Amino acid sequence: MTLPFDVAAVRAEFPILGTEVDGRPLVYLDSAATSQKPRAVLDAEREFLERANSAVHRGAHSLAAEATELFEDARATVAGFVGAEPEQLVWTSGATAGLNLVAGSLGYAGSLREGDEIVVTEAEHHANLIPWQELAARTGARLRHIPVHDDGTLDLAAAAELIGARTKVVAFPHVSNVLGIVNPVAELVALAKSVGALTVLDACQSAPHLRLDLPASGVDLAVFSGHKIFGPYAIGGLWGRDEVLDSLPPFTTGGSMITTVTLEKAEFLPPPQRFEPGTQPVSQAVALAAAVRWFGGLDRDAAHAHEAALERRMREGLRSIDGIRLLGDTDAADRVALQAFDVEGVHAHDVGQFLDSRGVAVRVGHHCAQPLHRRFGLTASVRASAAIHTTAEEIDTFLDAVSGVRSFFGVGAVA
Amino acid sequence: MTLPFDVAAVRAEFPILGTEVDGRPLVYLDSAATSQKPRAVLDAEREFLERANSAVHRGAHSLAAEATELFEDARATVAGFVGAEPEQLVWTSGATAGLNLVAGSLGYAGSLREGDEIVVTEAEHHANLIPWQELAARTGARLRHIPVHDDGTLDLAAAAELIGARTKVVAFPHVSNVLGIVNPVAELVALAKSVGALTVLDACQSAPHLRLDLPASGVDLAVFSGHKIFGPYAIGGLWGRDEVLDSLPPFTTGGSMITTVTLEKAEFLPPPQRFEPGTQPVSQAVALAAAVRWFGGLDRDAAHAHEAALERRMREGLRSIDGIRLLGDTDAADRVALQAFDVEGVHAHDVGQFLDSRGVAVRVGHHCAQPLHRRFGLTASVRASAAIHTTAEEIDTFLDAVSGVRSFFGVGAVA
Amino acid sequence: MSGLESLYQELILDHSKNRRGFGLAEPGAHSATVHQRNPICGDEITLRVDVDGDRVASVSWEGAGCSISQASASMLVALLDEDGGDDGMPKADAEELISKFREALRSRGQITLDEETFGDAAALSGVSKYTARVKCAMLAWVALEEGLRQA
Amino acid sequence: MSGLESLYQELILDHSKNRRGFGLAEPGAHSATVHQRNPICGDEITLRVDVDGDRVASVSWEGAGCSISQASASMLVALLDEDGGDDGMPKADAEELISKFREALRSRGQITLDEETFGDAAALSGVSKYTARVKCAMLAWVALEEGLRQA
Ligand SMILES: Cc1ncc(COP(=O)(O)O)c(C=O)c1O
């Protein structure tokens, strides 16, 4: 027998996975909120801080030279992880900051005016919704949305209707953080391209699972967060095509992004520095590079097969439990191992508390997607999300716990 | 004999201080650029990540509850470090981000219009200059500046002339990162208050040296960076008076800063959450709390006396070397142990390289203060900056190295 | 009793299903209607309080949320009804109850609510060990506090 | 020779003080003037190149910066003068020199500039071990490259 994917070896890299919760082993199914960090990441950051830490791009001293090299190598490594060139990767403090940078810069550039339209989806995370609402409110542009079908897939027919001559921006998630469905990037890009609209991809939930080649994807700009791909908090990436980044003015300003500054006026460096004022997340960049080196070094095909099996086990298991309603239950699209659901008669918060007593950590609430929950008639749901370190046994522990929820809360059988 | 301050014990906390550069012990005199991290900080972050890491303010699971508590305790601790209440402390990715937040939010609020004036100083770091230039350019307001005297102190008579009925904002550094001089906060606040202008304090270079009580200082808003006060990169604080924070709209938007979100519109939480969209720098907050707990736990009076002695030794030593010109050489004001200087006939970059060969790490360049350098007829200078772990012997090594610069580069005696 | 069972006592599950005071009453002469929301989990409550001089004449509410938040609102109404008698509880007493309740819930398991004073609501003592749930249990009580201020 | 002395060879210090080609010449019939700047340390150079057909007729410059950047500009002029003879160096040869120079400087000490080809500028080999200084040494060469493209 060949082992298709050595999950035990992967788990051994994560110190936190040995934790117990109330005497039960932790089953961490909240990776879509934030991923745990392998030892390689923790070590890389600490080693940097103990050995080379100093201000980068400055000064002649040896530490600074070493720190600068590690920092710029990190940029190349993380850019490579998404198929891109280093000059196309802007460090941000996270995906939210990246999306605000794009929307804010378009606002400052005066790229939108009354009558223009911005198109998002009904399945948006608030981070890819509110910055566009604000931009629309400031410019007089109109914000429209592509609706979601009952099965969680996007209504592409409606998208084709919506996206037209007035459309200036089409922003959408690669994978919704509630539905787990991989959206059809090529189709949406084609629609946007046909009207000359800019495309912005929220790759937060795809980056931890799918191999990304952002330049090949056809989108113009994309964001992701380090803390969701086994890296540190407080760092993320904004990727953009050369000519798109080049066309954007800075959103925020300060040191290290300038050429000449007088008391009256500043001139700015080209991308990526143009978008990186102030001291950068240096040790975090080094650690994020370690994360993607570690993750990218796994057998990605085997890893993908492992996660696909987890996804099926989770979804089929949930389907077979009485009184469970899945959000985004479809076989018609690719998915990642992430599933939100409602337990009839029991509030999500209570479900989460019950699962916690079994050691199972899930997320409850609206997951920063209130409009999507409203569309399904809910205010909150429970979300279980796996990562590459999740085992089939953990999924079973989770499913077993979910089966016990309704009887614990004294909710009768479903009619 | 009593030892006034046990610098050896302090040094033992910093793993990096044992480093050698080309066989010579590292003399790190670049703390004003970024400080080194004591073991307590590195340990706190790692322990958090290995034991409690998970998304905060979400979910019912035990990890999340623990992470949330640690995160909010960190806010209280860091707020306490600057004399403030937790609700008055906004996490930012650093001082630059904090200043952009303030300027950007004032812009979005429509607080400035043509004819209004923003006043800064000639000694500004670019981070406290360019965001105001941009705000002025967008609103039609005028940006003015308080000049600096030859000795580096601010021209308060000119300030009194400048600050008037049109002044809406007065932004200034507590301590200039080039001059090391402590600016007269009370006087500037009084001038600003007399005309109803908002005051914004850049406390980046005071926070590592002086005891801060921001509410008592009289300013309305203040920023500082974690990485300059022995904490991690990628985190900083924006402090504001309750009513001032309350009056500001969000600058960036996304998850976790909202109450109700529809596809059309979002409603926002009160401060500080209003200004904290997206996943926060959670492990960094925990580590920054460890940093200020460590730092605040030292005998601050003894520490201050130690640093004051370093400052005098450094400045007097430099004064006694031929061909050295100090930037901001005055006894007429309080100072921190930070000194920029020019070596006649030798470019700053070459000076830095020479010092590096002696193990001494200093900063060279314009230190993100081009206008101030221009005012002194320079494009670059050398800056040495000490921290609480610096010893008198290190200052002597530095001074000895500086004495050798001009002869190495074959520059003759000064006429 | 396991942690979970001390959190979700029978009495709590009962109250969460048979909710006392659920359904907003017609506003009286001196009434206030307060909306409270927990933005994190989406729990919400609309609570209406009628006062009669310095007494709490009646409290009714509507809302959705987890069993803790629902039970806590129901228990609050039960406590006011039972302790208030026909005239209703003095406002000052209600305010004192609320502040004692808050103190116990924030005590991280240090302070137990006694049945004598809090009636069925004493069953909520277990919540104080679950810091993430304290807000759920507080929701109705905070709404009443606000309502008494306004009415 | 210590690291520092290999970086700052006598020849480099000499060129940094007695700068060949310093002072902008009057522009010729086919000339380009290029401004290059190192935003990190503030070094800057204005370089003017005159071409005559496919040859580099003359190069002059002005600027301020560290000794490496000043010496490197001076050495570049010396090299063009000496190797170009009276007619000037063919543009193609100059471009090749620039690209070889860049390659060596970026090699982190792996590639040494030979004196045969690079003349005095071979003394800049040591810079390649100091990654933070490579830009200083490249400044004039990049300016010339840009100038040849424009002229
Ligand atoms: C006075 C001053 N203001 C602002 C900044 C910017 O801080 P940061 O780069 O951490 O955002 C610095 C540090 O570089 C500084 O010294």
Ligand SMILES: Cc1ncc(COP(=O)(O)O)c(C=O)c1O
């Ligand atoms: C789809 C999606 N977009 C955006 C975000 C925001 O990312 P962050 O909070 O790291 O800025 C998240 C994560 O919360 C997400 O899942």
